[in-house]
Amino acid sequence: MTATAWTNVSPRDAEKYEEKEFGFWLYLMSDAIIFSLLFATYLIMVGNAAGGPTGKELFSLERAAGETALLLFSSTTFGLAAVALSSAERSKVLLWLAITFALGAGFIFLEIGEFRGMIAEGAGPDRSGFLSSFFTLVGTHGLHVSVGLLWIAVMIGQVLFKGLTAPVASRLMRLGLFWHFLDIIWVVIFSVVYLPGLL
């Protein structure tokens, strides 16, 4: 019977990890407010195309669907990594983390492609208020995902070199919260930005 990360944790350390998780939730709430305000700004400015291109002309349902699929699957694979963590299966944790990373990287790759394409056809963030708010909302989410990718890479390193210790497990749980949170934000982006823009 393998010891999980949570055996042999002192009460004081357990308290510490609980505090870290709670603090991380508070950070996510402040981030949620940032995104809410970006959404509100987007909704105020969606009509401000300044005579330039609108969402209808720019958004591609296929790419948005692809990005959504990649991100949603990556949340699933991260969940599988978390399951592997709770049964202390180190190689499985590494595998699922790596797949999550790949899916997330795919998402970023598609998004960068989308942004480059739009800029190339003169629909960059400096074209109009609508485009400024679009690029900032979607771009901020993309920036968060990129930081998440870096974090996944660091955690892969930590699992490789330290194993599934209690601090490593605590960090993985917080990374999970972060990753799933970003997934939820993306679902809202898809619903508020891409779908109405295309319908």
Added chain:
Amino acid sequence: MIDGPVLDPKGPIALAERDLLFKAIAIMMIVIIPVFIMAALFMWRYRGTNRGARYTPNLAYYWPVEILVWGVPAAIIIWLGIHLWHNTYKLDPYNTLDPSVKSLQVEVIAQDWKWLFVYPEQDIAVVNELVFPAGQPLSLKITSDTVMNSLVIPALGGQIYAMAGMQTRLNLLANEPGKFWGRNVQYSGAGFANQQFRAVATTKEEFDAWVEKAKQSSGTLDASTYEKLSKPSQKVPVTHYSGVEPNLFDSIIAKYIHGDVDRMPSAAHAETAAEPAE
């Protein structure tokens, strides 16, 4: 020049605003005066060296006091709230004053660092001088061709921002003829301190004569003159123009909108004088 515009208003709007100010101060005294009296009294009577005063170190709660300190301010706030609500509707800058009388329409364009007043019905324009007949409602439509400004004529009351691509309104009235000053009060750059204009309420005859004289001016405010005028300048002397580029005001707003859906405050306002049904 009037030097006490708020305390000595020259129009009904300013007068109503001042009266609300005084009324509110009077109502608040119900709370303020007891605070001063108690502070002074307690500081003196309960100073530590005064062994004559009663000392109850554990007196930490007394429900009549709680009811008083929550209840009385709450009641005052409700009373003030009624005045607030009523007067905010009554003194909305967008309210047309006295719909039975035709108001004088003036279009105002804020520039760096001066004010341009266009009289569309008289087809004249003036820089840094607003002349209007006393006793007739003055209806201002306001925009900016530069940064955010704020128009106020303290003796007549009211204040509203001027913003590019948007139109705001301010309705004022002067009871009697007189000379006032108005200015921008939203910091707008190096020339801000000089961004003042003359506001003159005249008799009907004087106003008509002034319009006639303005119509004799050699300059007209066509597109290229406007272009030159809108460049940054300070302490621009009063200049009259006979003849204004048609739809100048609307075109300045349109310049910033590019045909986008109107999302501006004018849409949120009903341009009527009636108070909404309460």
Added chain:
Amino acid sequence: MDIIFGRLTIDSLPFYSLIAASGAGVTVLGALSVVAVITYFGAWRLVLFDWISSIDHKKIGIMYIMVALVMLMRGFIDAAMMRSQQAIAFNSDGYLPPSHFDQIFTSHGTIMIFFMAMPFLSGLINLIMPQQIGSRDVAFPFMNAISLWLTTAGAGLVLVSLVIGKFSTAGWTGYPPYSGSEFTPGVGVDYWLWAVLISGIGSTMTGINFLVTIIKCRAPGMTMFRLPLFTWTVFVTAILMVFAFPSLTVACGMLVLDRTVGMHFFTNGMGGNMMNYINLFWLWGHPEVYILILPAFGVFSEVVAVFSQKRLFGYISLVLATMAIGFLSFTVWLHHFFTMGSSARVNSFFGTMTTIIAVPTGVKVFDWLFTMYRGRIIFKPPMLFTLGFLVTFTIGGLSGVLLAMPPVDYLMHNTTFLVAHFHNVIIPGVLFGYIAGYMFWFPKAFGFKLNEKWGTWSFWCWIIGFYLAFMPLYVLGFLGMPRRMEHYDIAAWQPHLIVAAIGAFIIFLGIVCMAVQLVVSIRDRNEALDLTGDPWNGRSLEWATSSPTAAYNFAVLPQVQSIDAWWDMKQRGVAYKRPDAYEDITLPKNTFISAVIGGAGFVFGFAMIWYIWWLAILCLAVIAGAVIVRASDDDSDYVIPASEVKAIEDARFAQLAKAPKNEMADDPGFAGQPVAEGSA
């Protein structure tokens, strides 16, 4: 644009005007003298290894307060320059051209709010709150240090703007489109934006830290309704910080994007919407003023009870009022722009909500007055500042209720009446509160008391100076004078401005008294030692620790049984009881990583301002690297063995044996030992 230096050139140095050069000279001289003093005392090891690398909340608190006091002087110099300019500039240009005056009023507001008041309150809270709840530290000591250094980085950017480049002229509120690149190109607004953004991230983290600390780190028996009022106000303040600062980040972030990348969030035309900035800014801005004042209200609650020698009156009311103020603070932001053209329905809603906030605030004032009722008041400087606050803040509250009524605001908005109102609540409210807290808790931090004579003189200068400096501004508002004017041509205004300048001078004397007080107190510290840790016969747990507090705060965590936990322990006779046994205590190790992150933040801000992109990317990499290094460190604590704890505590008990049990006993107003009394 240069690849290596961005838009930084030799012309960025302030040799274009005497005033700019003087400001730069003073700043550079100030920095050099700090370095010189540390070198002279051979204190580099101490400064680096005991302070800069410390993540102890008490040291962080003291460093925050040092930043606040330095920036108070810088911000005050701005005020003195404005007052003197306005006193002479009737039909004259005075000595400050608009380009300078406008930078000065901008930096005055920015410094006082972001780099004086915020660090002051963060400092006092850091120093005291963990001790009040019976904890050994805040929940996240490392993040606490990052917050300190990011705040310092922001302050550093504002100071550097005096030497390299210029500062913003757009006011502390930075309204676009004036603050956009079309109307104000150049580095000024960018200095302002990055200083605010970087320190704002620090404040958000601070809010998270304090919130988790209060919720999770209380001593056994310390239920929420046994918390001291100061901690309650910190609790609500922390909630406000976490929920309000994101809005500032979004507003300023969007303005940065407009200016740096050419986006159109707030531009004239091209789809920009300047009103959105104003909403986003004030959505933060109004909770911010409550963030500033609630901890000061907390200080007053502590001080008024201790120096009336009586229990705080109306504890539950005060807690409910604090919560109400916190909640309501998110419902009033539009009152900062009633004149932007919103409808009567919108204006009257926000006006009404604003007047409603007056109710819980009034409740607090009455509860403090009733704490004094039938007490025995001792007029030491913290109490003087509290009494000055009670009377003077009330006037500011009155002018606030007046401005809350939209029709009155239409007359008064952007006049000196508004300036008088907010100074009337900030100076007696926020500043007097933190000065009182500084004088109240100084012995806890350093082990000796501040000189009371100089403290009293400082108070009288502050309050007399305040009335002289700001009451004329109310009158000027009635005379129609707008704010932010560097010259004027209405003769009736000048006499009031002269009086205001005299008031500013008297406030200057008050600041001088505070400086002298500090010097004299350090010189005479051995005559004013606080040997018991409880120099004022206090009521809350921070007075249970030694002065200065040991690194671990409490050798044995206290068992709390009542409100006013320390007073209760004194009454039950268990106050200075020697514990039966000591245990090992684990504390976080010092680390330089937090200061490195702060320093990289400072350089990052500088690089973004001057468009030195390679440097900005490098700084981001350093920050990322530092975070990763820290996040991979599973051995960041050290242990104080029980024997060492015992040795420290034994020394303390030896000192206690030599000390008078109640240091207040010499005061003529002293009411006697805490004795168990029947209910009252």
